[in-house]
Amino acid sequence: MFGSVLQKCGICGREITGYVDECPGCGIQKPVPVPITYYMVGIMLVGLILYFLADFGAVVEFLEGFGKE
Ligand SMILES: [Zn+2]
DSSP, X not given: OOSOOEEEOTTTXXXXXXXXXXXXXXXXXXXXXXXXXXXXXXXXXXXXXXXXXXXXXXXXXXXXXXXXX
16 A cells, blocks of 8 residues: 655655655655555544544434433
């Protein structure tokens, strides 16, 4: 999934596979732009967390209502 895109460092031109924090050639920080898939995965994770939080709240409400019977 990640690591299949070959990009060149904008400074030294070294080929970089995927996303790295630091160029192995010249040592510059974040030599290549962060792949869009990283953002997509991040958004998906946030969405999943929100989904589970919302779901958990619904479960708690259900149990609370059940206890009041
Ligand atoms: Zn470089």
